Every structure is written in structure tokens, then in C-alpha cells.
Amino acid sequence: MNEIKKAKALLLSGGTIYDASDGSHKRLDILIADGKIKQLGTDLADGFSGEKIDASGHLLMQGLMDMHVHLREPGREDEETIESGCAAAMAGGMTAVCAMPNTTPPCDSQEVVRFLKKRGEEQLVEVLPIACVSKKRAGAEITEMAELVKAGAVAFSDDGNPVANTAVMRAALEYSSMFEVPLIEHCEDPHLAAGGHMHEGWMSTRLGLPGQPDIAESIMVARNIALAEYTGGHIHIAHISTAKSLELVRRGKENGVKVTCEVTPHHLALSDEALIDYDTNLKMNPPLRSRLDVEALKIGLRDGTIDAIASDHAPHSIEEKDVEFAAAPFGILGLETMLGIILKHLVQTGEMRLEEVLKKMIIGPRQILGLPLPRIKEGEVANLTILQPDAAWTVRKANLHSLSRNMPYDGWELNGRVLGVVNRGYFWVAGEARP
Amino acid sequence: MPLQQKHLLGLEGVSAEDISLILDTATTFREILDRPIPKVPTLRGLTVVNLFYEASTRTRISFELAEKRLSADSVNFTTSTSSVKKGETLKDTIRNIEAMKIDMVVVRHQAAGVPRFLTQCVDAAIINAGDGMHEHPTQALLDMFTLREKFAKLQGLRVAIIGDISHSRVAGSNIRGLKAMGAEVMLCGPKTLIPRDVEKFGVQVTYDVEDAIAWADVLNVLRIQLERQEAGLFPTLREYHAEFGITQQRLERAKKDITIMHPGPINRGVELDADVADAEYSVILNQVTNGVAVRMAVLYLLSGNEESVS
Amino acid sequence: MEIKVKAKVIDQEGLQRTISRLALEIVERNHGVANIAIVGVRTRGAFIAERVVKRIQETEKHKVPFGILDITLYRDDFRKRLRQPLVQVTDIPFEINDIHVILVDDVLFTGRTSRAALDALMDFGRPSSIQLAVLVDRGHRELPIHADYIGKAIPTSIGEEVQVRLMETDGEDCVLLVEAPKEVN
Ligand SMILES: [Zn+2]
Numbered sequence: 001m002n003e004i005k006k007a008k009a010l011l012l013s014g015g016t017i018y019d020a021s022d023g024s025h026k027r028l029d030i031l032i033a034d035g036k037i038k039q040l041g042t043d044l045a046d047g048f049s050g051e052k053i054d055a056s057g058h059l060l061m062q063g064l065m066d067m068h069v070h071l072r073e074p075g076r077e078d079e080e081t082i083e084s085g086c087a088a089a090m091a092g093g094m095t096a097v098c099a100m101p102n103t104t105p106p107c108d109s110q111e112v113v114r115f116l117k118k119r120g121e122e123q124l125v126e127v128l129p130i131a132c133v134s135k136k137r138a139g140a141e142i143t144e145m146a147e148l149v150k151a152g153a154v155a156f157s158d159d160g161n162p163v164a165n166t167a168v169m170r171a172a173l174e175y176s177s178m179f180e181v182p183l184i185e186h187c188e189d190p191h192l193a194a195g196g197h198m199h200e201g202w203m204s205t206r207l208g209l210p211g212q213p214d215i216a217e218s219i220m221v222a223r224n225i226a227l228a229e230y231t232g233g234h235i236h237i238a239h240i241s242t243a244k245s246l247e248l249v250r251r252g253k254e255n256g257v258k259v260t261c262e263v264t265p266h267h268l269a270l271s272d273e274a275l276i277d278y279d280t281n282l283k284m285n286p287p288l289r290s291r292l293d294v295e296a297l298k299i300g301l302r303d304g305t306i307d308a309i310a311s312d313h314a315p316h317s318i319e320e321k322d323v324e325f326a327a328a329p330f331g332i333l334g335l336e337t338m339l340g341i342i343l344k345h346l347v348q349t350g351e352m353r354l355e356e357v358l359k360k361m362i363i364g365p366r367q368i369l370g371l372p373l374p375r376i377k378e379g380e381v382a383n384l385t386i387l388q389p390d391a392a393w394t395v396r397k398a399n400l401h402s403l404s405r406n407m408p409y410d411g412w413e414l415n416g417r418v419l420g421v422v423n424r425g426y427f428w429v430a431g432e433a434r435p
Numbered sequence: 436m437p438l439q440q441k442h443l444l445g446l447e448g449v450s451a452e453d454i455s456l457i458l459d460t461a462t463t464f465r466e467i468l469d470r471p472i473p474k475v476p477t478l479r480g481l482t483v484v485n486l487f488y489e490a491s492t493r494t495r496i497s498f499e500l501a502e503k504r505l506s507a508d509s510v511n512f513t514t515s516t517s518s519v520k521k522g523e524t525l526k527d528t529i530r531n532i533e534a535m536k537i538d539m540v541v542v543r544h545q546a547a548g549v550p551r552f553l554t555q556c557v558d559a560a561i562i563n564a565g566d567g568m569h570e571h572p573t574q575a576l577l578d579m580f581t582l583r584e585k586f587a588k589l590q591g592l593r594v595a596i597i598g599d600i601s602h603s604r605v606a607g608s609n610i611r612g613l614k615a616m617g618a619e620v621m622l623c624g625p626k627t628l629i630p631r632d633v634e635k636f637g638v639q640v641t642y643d644v645e646d647a648i649a650w651a652d653v654l655n656v657l658r659i660q661l662e663r664q665e666a667g668l669f670p671t672l673r674e675y676h677a678e679f680g681i682t683q684q685r686l687e688r689a690k691k692d693i694t695i696m697h698p699g700p701i702n703r704g705v706e707l708d709a710d711v712a713d714a715e716y717s718v719i720l721n722q723v724t725n726g727v728a729v730r731m732a733v734l735y736l737l738s739g740n741e742e743s744v745s
Numbered sequence: 746m747e748i749k750v751k752a753k754v755i756d757q758e759g760l761q762r763t764i765s766r767l768a769l770e771i772v773e774r775n776h777g778v779a780n781i782a783i784v785g786v787r788t789r790g791a792f793i794a795e796r797v798v799k800r801i802q803e804t805e806k807h808k809v810p811f812g813i814l815d816i817t818l819y820r821d822d823f824r825k826r827l828r829q830p831l832v833q834v835t836d837i838p839f840e841i842n843d844i845h846v847i848l849v850d851d852v853l854f855t856g857r858t859s860r861a862a863l864d865a866l867m868d869f870g871r872p873s874s875i876q877l878a879v880l881v882d883r884g885h886r887e888l889p890i891h892a893d894y895i896g897k898a899i900p901t902s903i904g905e906e907v908q909v910r911l912m913e914t915d916g917e918d919c920v921l922l923v924e925a926p927k928e929v930n
Contacts, residue, residue, distance in 0.1 A: 202632035206447070208547035208569025208607055211631070278548035324525055326546035326567070456831075463815070463832045472868040475818040505818075735818075735832070 004090075004124050007035050007382060007427045009050025015386065018061040019376050020362040023355060030060060032382045035425030040378055053420060053429060055386055061358060062374045063095025063383040063423055066335060067365035068159075068184075068238060068262060068310035071097070071127070074115065075104025079404050080315040082116070086125040087401035088313070088335040090428050093385045093418035096126040097335070098369070101137070102160040108132035108143045113151040124426040128369070133158045133172045133183060139165055142172050149179045154369050157184035159238055162220055164190050169224065173233030182236040182260065182368055187220035187245065188212070188286070197326055199287040203272040209325065214293065217286055218244035225252040225259050236368055237261035239312050241286040243296030250305045260368045262310040263297050265341040266332055270294075274408070280321045280328035281408040284314065298351055301360065308364030309357065311338040315404030333407040336400055340414030343389060348415050354389055384422040391417035438736040442561040444550045445570030446611040454615055458580050461725070461732035465580075467504065468728055478507035481738055482537045486529070487513045487564070488544040493699060494564050494574075497723070498541050501730035507738075510537070525549065526556045533557040539737065542566070560737045568602050574698055575608035577729040579616065581722050582653060585694060590617035595647040597679065598657030598706055599628040601668075605657060605698045610636050623647035624657075624679060627668040644679045648689045655696040656681050659706045672705050682708045694718055748923050754899055754907075755920035760880075763896040764793065767878055768800035770894050775845055780873070782810035782841065786850045786862050787833055792913045793880055794849035812837035814848075819861035835865070842870040847894075851909040853879040856890035881920055883907045 010032040017026045017040070031039040031048070045052065066089060072080040080088075082099075089097050099116055101107030107116065113129045120127030131153035135141045137160070145156060156176055162185060163169040169185075176183050193216040198204050200211025221237055225248055228235040240246060240261040252259040266284065271291045274282050282288060300306045311334025321328050339361070346352045366373050374383035397410040420429035439453050446454070467473055483502045487495050495511065502509040512532065529540070539560045542550050547567030554561050565571040579589060586592055594613055600606045600622050613620050620638040622629060629640055641647050648654065659675055669675050686693060695707070695717040703709045712719060755763060775781050778801060785794025791813045798811045815833045848862055859877055866875060878894035883901045899907055899922065906925040910917050 200631055202635050205630040205633050205635075208567050208604060210568070213631075278551055319524070322524070322526060324544070324546045324552045325548045327525075460832055463818075463834050466834055467818075470868055471870055474868070476864065477818040 004426045004428045005051070007032050007422055007425055009033055009048075010422070010427055011044055011048050011050060011052045012055045012060055012384070012386065012422075013045050013052060015055030015058040015060040017376055018059045018355070018358070020062050020355070020359050021373055021375070030376070030382070030384070032422065032427075035382060037376065037378050037380050037382050040376070051427075053386065053427075055419065057388055058419055059387045059389060060376070061385055061387065062362045062376065063385050063421060064093045064339065064358075064361040065096040065365040066092070066094050066311050066313065066338065066361070067098040067308060067369065068264075069097040069099060069313045069335060070102065070315065070331070071099045072103065072315055073119070074112070079317050080402060082119045082123065082127060084401060084403045085313070085335070086120075086123040086127065088333075089125045090421050091401045091418065091430060092311075092335040092337070093339050093387060093421060094125060094335065095374075095383050095385065095421050095423040096128060098128045098130050098154060098365075100159045101130050101132045101157060106132050106137050107153075108135050108137065110144070110147050110151040113148055113153050117152045124421065124423050124428055126424065128152075128154045128371075130155045130157050130159075130184060132156065133163050134168060137161060139163050139168060142168065142175055145176050145179060149181060153181070154371065155182045155184050155236070157186070157238065159184060159186045162186050162188045162190065166223060166227070170227050170231060173227050173231040173235065177231060177233035180234070180370060182234040184236045184238050185220070185224050186238050187217045187224060189216045189219045192216035192219065196287070197283065198275055199272040199289045201272065201290055203275060207275060207278065212287060214242040214244055214289065217242050218248060221245040221248045225249070225257055228252070228259055229255065229257045232258070234258040234260070239264050239267065239286055239310070240297070240300075240306065241267045241289050241293060243293050246296055246300040246305055250300070253305065260307045261305070262308040262365070262368075263301060263306045264310060264312045265334060265338045265345075268294065268297055268301070269341050269345040278325040279408055280323065280325055281332060281406050283325060283328050283330055284312070284332045285330035298346065301346070302352055302356070307360070307368055309338065309342060309360040310365065311335050313402075314406075315402055316406045318405055321406045331406060333400070333402055333404060336402065337395060337407065337409050337412075337414060339387075339416050339418065340393065340395070341409070343416035344414045347389075381424070382422045383424075386419040386421070388417045388419060390415065393417055437739065440737070442550070442554055443572050443733055443737060444554070444561065444563050446572045446575055446608045446615065447570070449572075449612070449615065451615050451617070454576070454579070454612060457576055457729065457732050457736060458583055460736060461576075461580050461729045464504075464731040464735070465725065465728035467731075468724065474504050474506060476506045477735060478502070478505040478738055481507045481539070483507050483509045483539045483541060483734065484532050484537050485509060485511045485513075485564075486532070486540055486542045487511070488542075488549075489565070491543055491565065493723075494543060497726040498564060498730050501727050501734055504727065505731055505734055507734065525552065529553050529556050533559055539734065562733060562737065565604050567604065568607065569604050570608045570611070571604040572608045572612070573726070573730050573733055574605050575612040576733070577722055577726040578609055578655060578696060578698070579612055580725045580729050581696065581718050582694070584721070584725070585718065586652070589613065592618040592653065593621070593651045594618055594653045594655060595621040595623055595651035596655045596657065597623045597644060597647060597681065598659055599663055600624050600633065600657075601628045601630045602660070602663065603657050605655075609655060610638055614638070621647055621650055625669050625675070628663065644681070645685060645688060648681075648685055648693075651693065652690060653694045653696060654681060655698075656707050657698065658700065658702060672702075676705050680704075680706060680708065681711050683710055683714075686711065692716070696722060699723070748908075748926060750921050750923050751905065752922045753919055754922050755897060757918040760918045760920065763880065764796050765800050767880075767894050767896055768797045768804070771797065771847055771876075771878065772801060772805060774876070774893070778805050778807045778809050781845045781847060782812065782839060783847050783849060784812040784814050784837060784866065786848065786858065787813060787815045789909050789911055789914060790850035792911050793851055797849060797878070810839040812839065814862055814865055816858065816861040816865050819865045821857060821861065837869055840870060841866065841872045843873050845874045845876065846872040847876045847878055849878045851880050852907050853877070853882045853890075853892050853895075854885055856886045856888035859890050860888050880909055881907050
């Protein structure tokens with residue numbers, strides 16, 4: 001991996017600045033000094049003697065953010081660490097990630113939040129901890145939310161599991177609404193989904209695998225929206241995957257409920273038909289859905305029902321995935337391929353404009369979490385992603401920065417090369433070896 | 436034309452030509468079973484492992500007998516889930532077995548897709564002896580063989596499969612095989628035991644067993660498992676029998692030459708009444724004998740594949 | 746594939762005569778037809794056997810039991826073959842215990858086919874004796890097997906092959922000496 005360098009004196013020349021906040025495009029060089037944008041202008045290269053990055057043909061934009069990442073540290077450092085996860089994030093064009101709390105121990109205490117903050121401080125990529133909704137993720141008693149927010153938690157979630165007990169969820173939403181942070185819910189009716197290894201439908205019937213019906217998700221989405229409406233809390237639906245859920249979110253938004261949602265790249269690019277060979281790399285939760293669901297999700301992303309794109313990056317060891325389908329754990333890598341998949345499968349196909357999808361990775365997550373949007377202005381911290389949006393590249397498992405390899409995209413041709421990222425006084429440039 | 440498969444993972448995608456080849460070859464082997472010495476030296480030197488992760492005495496014995504009748508060496512590896520939980524992965528197990536120089540693996544496993552997974556782990560030819568709720572191709576082949584024996588052809592034959600379709604790999608393979616051979620298939624059972632979107636196989640579905648009986652030339656009656664009641668999918672075995680049981684009285688509405696099949700073991704008095712199981716129109720025991728011949732045919736045809744010859 | 750014919754060693758008439766002579770010898774050797782049965786080895790051996798049976802019936806006015814043996818499952822080269830040949834049904838509709846079985850084949854070469862046929866036959870019972878009748882013996886035995894009745898002995902060299910062509914399978918009756926085709930199997 002290429003090393004991360006101090007952005008003491010750095011010039012990004014020849015590129016086009018795309019500012020997601022106003023949608024403007026400007027052909028300007030960016031001069032960075034000590035991590036801050038010192039000057040925006042033309043022909044800044046004259047007389048400049050620091051590090052130069054030739055950004056011609058590239059977009060210079062606010063750093064992308066992935067609000068749904070399983071970094072596995074603490075507990076499963078063999079699968080991913082904060083450092084390797086951040087490296088994967090940079091390769092994917094991210095300058096910020098949210099760390100899901102289903103670690104060992106889970107992030108249900110200030111100690112773990114502080115640990116994550118501390119380990120994240122050394123990184124170019126900002127690591128934003130999400131804390132548990134319930135103690136030990138057991139779904140019974142809510143965590144010390146006030147203290148956790150003070151320690152740096154940006155949201156709450158028991159992701160991996162839903163909060164099955166509706167009364168607990170009500171309390172969590174009411175309580176968390178005092179701190180104006182969202183409650184992120186993995187929506188799954190545990191009884192309806194029990195034992196299901198994939199989406200229930202024609203494909204599960206064909207493959208003889210127990211399925212999870214789409215309503216296992218949408219029933220919980222409906223419950224959570226009702227609770228958000230009743231309590232005034234903010235519910236964020238993680239990895240929304242079905243047409244039915246989407247329709248509920250759409251109606252919730254129309255009714256003024258504080259409901260937001262995110263979608264993953266795999267739920268946009270793949271349907272359950274891909275499971276024909278029982279590839280465990282395609283086993284995740286929520287599972288790949290029907291083609292109709294995929295089409296509905298694309299519409300939802302276009303019409304604004306879906307606020308953000310997030311990867312649900314979930315590393316698993318080779319040993320865990322190299323088993324029969326039923327024995328494999330749920331989860332798929334996503335950080336390094338999210339942008340490429342979206343640009344290939346939504347933008348190149350003409351279904352969405354480049355700027356629309358970029359906003360879902362720049363503005364969307366930050367808005368949901370109430371975080372400030374980085375600004376491309378003189379005097380501001382340089383938080384930038386340098387992207388060549390039309391460049392094609394081929395995914396090579398061997399070149400991934402993640403410690404894990406559980407992804408089905410090996411050999412896939414994707415679009416959009418990340419040249420590098422700048423953040424927190426550092427910059428990183430991608431080497432020739434691509435994921 | 437030789438068989439166009441290296442493995443027998445299921446009947447999905449298997450052509451009518453290949454199915455016919457297996458059934459024709461089985462006819463030869465069926466004749467061998469009636470000889471004074473019902474054994475041929477064909478597969479001498481070939482080693483077959485029967486890898487059974489699920490207790491299934493019948494299928495295992497049928498395969499074992501087929502292997503012995505062909506003079507193959509066979510080894511049984513029967514294991515319960517408890518010993519699997521001790522840590523060895525399926526991949527390690529199969530690799531270890533293959534290291535002992537084996538040529539074919541007959542596998543039964545509670546998880547769908549395991550036979551396919553094994554093809555990615557080893558070079559040996561893999562025969563699916565039942566994987567989860569997915570397929571049980573040799574059972575469907577022996578069912579079709581038995582029907583062909585009786586009706587001469589499968590084209591246009593009306594077969595009703597009755598019972599727990601959702602959890603039945605026997606149904607899974609029969610539907611695919613019968614459709615490939617041009618038969619008509621109707622599924623019948625409680626709605627809770629009919630899998631989602633199953634009509635896409637090109638089959639009819641009914642929840643009224645009397646409709647199925649009146650329509651069918653053949654009733655393939657599946658075993659109902661008590662654990663489905665425990666999972667709340669139907670209320671009691673008593674009600675199951677009352678609503679879906681095949682009784683002499685119900686068969687009065689059937690065609691004259693109705694044929695009754697059952698993959699065994701039978702719950703007498705639940706899905707099938709004793710007098711029906713033992714009646715002259717029942718071919719249940721023929722199915723058992725034919726099972727050996729069909730499995731011999733499958734072993735024979737797959738053993739000749741160049742890639743499986745060590 | 747081009748086959749180069751070196752000589753026609755038996756013509757149509759010759760073939761008829763040879764089969765008649767074989768039939769005669771079988772009857773003579775067994776002192777009649779009371780206790781014999783004829784079994785032909787698939788494919789051409791079966792047709793030759795059928796003709797022998799017909800000839801015996803014409804002369805002896807007696808129907809000799811006739812069966813067909815498929816030896817595919819008894820071959821010793823099975824595992825060397827790339828693809829297994831189609832198995833066909835063996836049809837021996839009589840008891841072979843305590844009778845004289847005359848096994849009929851077209852060409853006797855290495856003896857391996859006959860060995861397989863003997864093994865196959867033994868699985869049907871215990872005949873008093875098994876006798877071997879062949880249309881052509883071309884030499885090059887690899888097993889200690891000899892024929893009791895030989896239509897014609899045709900010494901061949903390696904690189905030559907004997908092809909028996911029959912009306913039933915090839916549309917003509919004759920025996921050809923041909924150059925061995927290059928392909929294995
Ligand atoms: Zn989740």
C-alpha cells in the first residue's frame with residue numbers, strides 16, 4: 001500500500017472542483033498548506049516547490065463518506081482492523097466511515113467509543129463510532145446514550161440484529177431523540193426471518209434454501225416508522241432492500257416522520273438470481289432480493305426516498321466463507337468497490353447522473369448524522385476525494401487493502417478510479433496496483 | 436451419446452436425453468438383479484465413498500448395494516452433526532477422504548448446495564443423495580423408472596405429488612425430471628408446506644387432495660414429518676390425515692388404473708393408509724428394487740467419465 | 746474416416762458356406778442338438794449366432810435355444826476407455842445349467858472379449874460345457890483361449906484388422922482385411 005504523507009505543501013493541479021453543496025463545477029487548482037486549503041486558483045504551479053498531484057481529467061470533490069462499515073476491531077483483528085479498514089476506505093475514495101458497534105466487546109460503553117476514537121485519530125480517514133442501542137446488544141436495556149454521545153458516538157444501532165422488543169425500541173427512540181442523533185435499525189422480524197439464508201421467493205424454492213420473506217424487513221420498517229412518528233425520534237433504516245420497505249419510507253417522509261434510509265451497492269447491482277451457484281460471497285443480510293426489488297431501489301435512489309449509499313462492508317475470514325452455503329456467515333466487503341459499482345451500474349447505464357450518486361455519498365450520510373459538510377474554500381480543512389469518473393478498472397481480489405476477501409466481484413470491470421484522498425493534514429495517492 | 440454430466444448434483448438442467456440414457460441403462464441393470472449371480476465386475480478397482488451427514492439407512496443401503504453389484508469398493512462415512520461441530524469443516528473432511536484415492540462420492544447432507552460445494556473442493560465425481568430441501572435426483576430417477584416400467588412413457592402422464600412440498604427434495608427432483616420428460620405435475624399439500632413461487636416450475640398447485648386424486652394417473656405421496664407440526668406448519672397429524680391422507684375411500688374418485696408411489700419410509704395411517712400402501716396399484720416395493728438398478732446406472736455412467744478416472 | 750481395404754477374404758457366398766459349415770460342425774460334435782444352446786456376443790456375434798441357429802433348424806428340424814450376451818460390463822478395458830460404451834440388454838431366456846452352450850463371436854483376436862463373455866455367461870449358471878465358435882480367427886492371442894469351431898483362420902500382421910460386415914449391421918455380407926485405423930479405442 002502506498003504510504004500516507006503529510007499534506008504540508010500540496011498542489012492538486014489541472015482538475016475540476018465539484019462542490020456537492022451547490023453543484024458547481026470549477027476548473028481550479030487547489031493549493032494545500034498544513035492540511036488546509038490555502039488557495040484556489042489557476043496556474044498555481046508556477047514557482048510551487050512542494051508535492052504535486054496531476055489531477056487533470058479528475059474531479060476534486062468533498063471526501064466521500066460511508067456510514068455503514070464493520071471494522072471488526074476490537075475482537076476480530078484477523079478479519080479487519082481500524083487501520084486496514086481505513087486503508088480500504090481510502091482506496092474506495094472515502095475520508096470518513098462510521099464504525100458499527102457489533103464488535104467484541106460491543107461498542108456499548110464510553111471506553112470502547114474512546115478506544116475507537118483514539119485508534120482512529122492516527123488515520124487519514126475519520127472513524128465515527130456508532131454505539132449500541134442496547135447493553136451488550138441484547139435488546140433489553142438501553143445504553144448510556146447521553147454519555148456515549150459525549151464520548152463521540154454519532155448514532156446508535158444494534159446492527160446485525162434488530163431491536164426486537166418494540167417497547168425497548170420505543171424507549172430508545174424517545175431517549176435518543178434528546179441528543180438529536182439517529183437510531184439506525186437493521187430491520188428484520190426475527191421470527192419471520194429465522195433460519196433464512198437468502199431472499200424467499202422463486203430462487204429460494206429452486207435452490208432449496210430456507211428464505212427470509214421481504215415482509216420480514218418491511219414489517220419492522222413499518223413498526224419503526226410508527227414508533228418514530230409517535231416518539232418524534234429519528235429512525236434511520238440501514239441497508240434497505242425491498243420495494244415494500246421503500247414504499248413505507250416514502251409514505252413516512254410524506255407524512256413528515258423523521259425517517260431516513262440507506263442502500264448498499266450490492267442491493268442495487270445484484271439480485272437473488274446471482275445465487276444460482278451457492279456462492280457464499282453473495283450471502284449477506286439483508287439478502288439479495290428479487291429483480292423487482294432492485295428496480296424499486298433504483299427508483300427510490302433517484303426520487304430521493306433513499307438518502308445515502310452505504311457499503312455495509314462486512315469482512316469475514318476465508319475459512320468462515322469457504323464452507324457450504326448454510327454454514328457461511330452473512331456479509332460482503334464493500335468499501336473498495338462501492339463507488340466503482342455505483343458508477344458502473346447506475347451512472348454508466350444512464351440511470352442516474354454522476355452528481356446525483358456522488359451526493360448520496362457526500363451529503364447524504366452527513367445530513368443523516370447531522371455532521372457538517374466539508375467545504376472547498378480557502379482556509380478550510382482539505383477533505384477531498386480525487387476521482388477520475390470515467391476510468392474503467394478491473395477488480396482483483398489480491399489487490400484489496402482489506403484483510404478479508406469475501407466479495408464476489410473478482411474480475412468485474414468497474415468504473416471510476418480514485419486517484420487519492422486528502423484529509424486531516426494527510427494525503428494518500430493510489431498506487432498502480434488496484435483492488 | 437455419453438452422459439453430458441460429470442456429476443449428478445440434481446435434475447435441474449439435465450436434458451431428456453440424459454434422463455432417458457440413465458433410465459435405459461437402468462433397464463440393463465434391472466435385468467442383472469434377477470440373475471443367479473446379480474453382480475458384474477464392471478467397476479472393479481473403483482472406490483466410492485458414501486458420505487452421509489444425515490441418517491438415511493434406506494438410501495445408503497441402496498447405494499451400497501448398487502456399488503457392490505458393480506464390484507466397486509465402497510466405504511461408508513456416516514457422521515452426525517455433533518461430530519461435525521467438533522471443528523472439521525466439510526472441505527477438510529472431503530479433502531482428507533479424497534487423499535485416500537477415491538473416485539466417487541455419494542453425498543447426503545442437510546444443507547442445500549453441499550454436493551455442488553464438494554465439486555469445488557475435489558476432483559472426484561459427486562452424486563447427490565439428497566441435499567437439504569433441494570434435490571434428491573436418484574430418487575426421482577427411480578420414480579420415473581418405475582413409472583416408465585408401468586406406463587411405457589412419461590410424456591403426458593399426470594403425476595400428483597402430495598404432502599410437504601416445501602421441505603421435500605424428492606419433490607424438487609421429481610418436478611424437474613418429470614417436466615423434462617414431458618409429464619404433467621400437480622402439487623398438493625397444506626398451503627404452509629407449498630414453497631413460494633413454485634408455479635414457476637410449470638406445475639399446478641391445489642390444496643384439495645380430492646382434486647389431485649381425480650386428476651392424476653399417479654399419486655406420489657410424501658412422508659410428513661412430525662417436526663413440521665412442531666414448527667407450527669400444520670396443527671396435528673390427525674388433521675393432516677383427515678385433510679390430506681390417501682385413503683381407500685378417497686381413491687374411489689380416482690382413475691381406474693391409479694398408481695400409488697411413496698419414497699419411504701411410510702407413516703401408515705398418516706399420509707397413506709395401510710391398505711392403500713399394500714394394494715395392488717401400489718408400486719412402492721418396485722420403487723425400492725428399481726432404486727438399486729437406477730443407482731447402478733448412475734454410478735456406471737458417471738464412472739466412465741474421463742475426468743473421474745484416476 | 747478412410748479405411749483402406751487390402752483384401753476381401755470372404756465374399757457373400759463364402760460367408761453363407763462358412764456359417765453352414767459351422768452349424769454342421771456344432772451338430773456333429775454334440776451328437777445332435779438335444780442338449781445345446783447358442784449364445785451370440787453382441788453385436789455381430791449375435792447375428793452370426795442367429796444365422797447358425799436358423800441353419801441348424803433347417804437341417805435338424807429342431808429349435809435350438811438362442812440367447813444374446815452383452816459383455817460391456819465385463820470388459821477389462823473399461824477403465825482405460827475415455828467414455829463408456831452404451832450397455833445393452835443381455836437376453837438369455839433359458840436356464841443354462843447342465844447344457845452345452847456354444848458361444849458365438851465374429852472375430853477371435855486377443856481373447857479378451859471371449860474371456861469377458863465366459864465370465865458373463867458363468868454368472869447365469871453352470872453349463873456342462875462352453876464351446877467357442879468364431880467366424881474368423883486372426884491370431885495374436887493374449888490369453889490362453891482357443892476356439893472349438895473356426896470359420897476361417899486369417900493370419901494378420903499388426904497394422905491389419907479384420908472387418909466382418911453383415912447384412913443386418915452393414916448392408917452387405919463379407920469379411921475384409923483392412924489397414925488398422927489410427928484411432929485408439
Ligand atoms: Zn445490518
